Amino acid sequence: xxxxxxxxxxxxxxxxxxxxxxxxxxxxxxxxxxxxxxxxxxxxxxxxxxxxxxxxxxxxxxxxxxxxxxxxxxxxxxxxxxxxxxxxxxxxxxxxxxxxxxxxxxxxxxxxxxxxxxxxxxxxxxxxxxxxxxxxxxxxxxxxxxxxxxxxxxxxxxxxxxxxxxxxxxxxxxxxxxxxxxxxxxxxxxxxxxxxxxxxxxxxxxxxxxxxxxxxxxxxxxxxxxxxxxxxxxxxxxxxxxxxxxxxxxxxxxxxxxxxxxxxxxxxxxxxxxxxxxxxxxxxxxxxxxxxxxxxxxxxxxxxxxxxxxxxxxxxxxxxxxxxxxxxxxxxxxxxxxxxxxxxxxxxxxxxxxxxxxxxxxxxxxxxxxxxxxxxxxxxxxxxxxxxxxxxxxxxxxxxxxxxxxxxxxxxxxxxxxx
Amino acid sequence: xxxxxxxxxxxxxxxxxxxxxxxxxxxxxxxxxxxxxxxxxxxxxxxxxxxxxxxxxxxxxxxxxxxxxxxxxxxxxxxxxxxxxxxxxxxxxxxxxxxx
Numbered sequence: 001x002x003x004x005x006x007x008x009x010x011x012x013x014x015x016x017x018x019x020x021x022x023x024x025x026x027x028x029x030x031x032x033x034x035x036x037x038x039x040x041x042x043x044x045x046x047x048x049x050x051x052x053x054x055x056x057x058x059x060x061x062x063x064x065x066x067x068x069x070x071x072x073x074x075x076x077x078x079x080x081x082x083x084x085x086x087x088x089x090x091x092x093x094x095x096x097x098x099x100x101x102x103x104x105x106x107x108x109x110x111x112x113x114x115x116x117x118x119x120x121x122x123x124x125x126x127x128x129x130x131x132x133x134x135x136x137x138x139x140x141x142x143x144x145x146x147x148x149x150x151x152x153x154x155x156x157x158x159x160x161x162x163x164x165x166x167x168x169x170x171x172x173x174x175x176x177x178x179x180x181x182x183x184x185x186x187x188x189x190x191x192x193x194x195x196x197x198x199x200x201x202x203x204x205x206x207x208x209x210x211x212x213x214x215x216x217x218x219x220x221x222x223x224x225x226x227x228x229x230x231x232x233x234x235x236x237x238x239x240x241x242x243x244x245x246x247x248x249x250x251x252x253x254x255x256x257x258x259x260x261x262x263x264x265x266x267x268x269x270x271x272x273x274x275x276x277x278x279x280x281x282x283x284x285x286x287x288x289x290x291x292x293x294x295x296x297x298x299x300x301x302x303x304x305x306x307x308x309x310x311x312x313x314x315x316x317x318x319x320x321x322x323x324x325x326x327x328x329x330x331x332x333x334x335x336x337x338x339x340x341x342x343x344x345x346x347x348x349x350x351x352x353x354x355x356x357x358x359x360x361x362x363x364x365x366x367x368x369x370x371x372x373x374x375x376x377x378x379x380x381x382x383x384x385x386x387x388x389x390x391x392x393x394x395x396x397x398x399x400x401x402x403x404x405x406x407x408x409x410x411x412x413x414x415x416x417x418x419x
Numbered sequence: 420x421x422x423x424x425x426x427x428x429x430x431x432x433x434x435x436x437x438x439x440x441x442x443x444x445x446x447x448x449x450x451x452x453x454x455x456x457x458x459x460x461x462x463x464x465x466x467x468x469x470x471x472x473x474x475x476x477x478x479x480x481x482x483x484x485x486x487x488x489x490x491x492x493x494x495x496x497x498x499x500x501x502x503x504x505x506x507x508x509x510x511x512x513x514x515x516x517x518x519x
Contacts, residue, residue, distance in 0.1 A: 125510050161470070163470065163473075164473055164510075165510075166469075166473075166508040166509065166510045166511065167508065167509035167510035168507075168508060168509055168510075180469060180508070181469065182465075182466075182469075183465065183468040183469040183472075183496070183501070183504050184504050185503060185504045185507035185508075186507060186508065201466065343507075
C-alpha cells in the first residue's frame, strides 16, 4: 500500500508564498482553462468526475454548484470551510500551509462557476500560522491580479476574505459557520432551505470543505478521465487520511480511495500500536464515527465498504485504540469533548449531550446502575433521530456503537460497584 | 511620628495620581488604536461586524463595553443583540482576565 499524491503533490515543494514556484509546477492551468469555458460545462465536468464533499456528509459537489449557479439573483457567496474541529482530523492544515495556491485556485474556479463576487476562507483559530500565511497570500494574490477586478484579464471579479474561526466545534457545520459570519450565535438550522438557496445574508451560498476545493484544479487540469482513473468506479479520486490515537506514528496520508483495507492502512503507516499491543477498536471517520472492533478492520477504504462494516468514512480521521484501553475511558474522552460543544438550539442535543456525558461519567466512576445503560441507549437514539444538525445526529454514535461492541465492559462497571 | 504618617499618605496619593495618569494615557492609546481599526475596515456594517470585532479582540485581548456601544450605534444592532452573539463564542472575551 502506497501513498498516491494527487492533492499533496506539491506540498513542501515550493515556498508557500511564492506564486512563481506554483506556476512553474503546473499551477493556474485549470483556472485559465476555466475562465475561458462556460460555467455549465465546468459543472458538467465536476459532475462527471464524481467528486463528493470531503467534509463528512459526502454531498456531490457538481450538484451543489449547479443549485447555486441556477439561482439568478445575486449577490452570491462562496465559503471555503477550513474550520476543522472534528476529533482526530488534521488534514486541512496540510493543504492550507503546504499548497495554498492550489486551494486559492480552487476557490477562484468555484466562485467563477457559481457567480460569486465575494468569497471567504474560514480557518480554525487553532491554526494561527495558517491564518497569518493566508493573510499575506491574499495581498500577494491581489498584486498578481488573481483577486479583485478582472481576474487574469477576464471579466470575472471576486474578493477573498480570510476569516479566523471563533473556537467553537459547531462552526464547522455549514449553517453555524454562516451564522458566525452574520454576527449571530453559531447554530445549525433546519434544512431546507439549503445554503445554496438562502445562505449567507439570505443569499445563495456554497460552502465547500477545503479538501473538496483542492480536488477541483486537479480535475480541470488533468481532465475528468485522468481523474477517474484513481479510486473506484463509484468513488473516484483520493482522500487525505489523518492517522492518530494509540500509534507510534501519527500523520496525514493521501491514499487512493479503495486502494487497501483499514487494517493494511494502519499497519503500513502507523509503525505499530503505541505499546505494541493488538488493536481494540478504530474510529475510521473522526470522533463522531462508530467504533469498529479490532477484528473487523478488513473493509476497504471506500465509503460503501466502511458503511457496510458499520461505521462511516466521515472526515477520514482514523483513530486507533489499542488493547488494554478501557471502553469507558474512550467513550468518556469523547463525551467530555462533545458535552460542552452543543450550540443549544435544539432540545435533544442540548439536553441529551449533557445527560449522556453525566451518565458516562457516573459509569466510569463506578456509580452507574443498570437503568443508566438503558437510558444511555434511549437518549442516544433520540438525539440521532430528531436533532436539527449533524452534530446532534452524530455525537451519540460512538457511544451507541461501544454499547453494542463491548456490552460486557459497561456491565462490568456496574457490577463492580454492587459487588 | 506624624511626619512618617504624612509621608506614607503622600506616597499613597502619588501612587494614585500616577496610576490615574497611566490609565489616562492607556485610554488615549486605546482610543487611538480603536480608531485605527475602524479606519482599516472603512465602515463597520452588519455584514462585517464580526470580522471587525475579531480584530478588536486580537488587538485588545477582549471586547470592551465601549466598543460594543460604539458598534451598536454604527450598525443599528442593539447592544443586547451583539452581546447575545458575542457571549456564545469561546474566542471572544469580555474582560481581560476572562478565560472562558
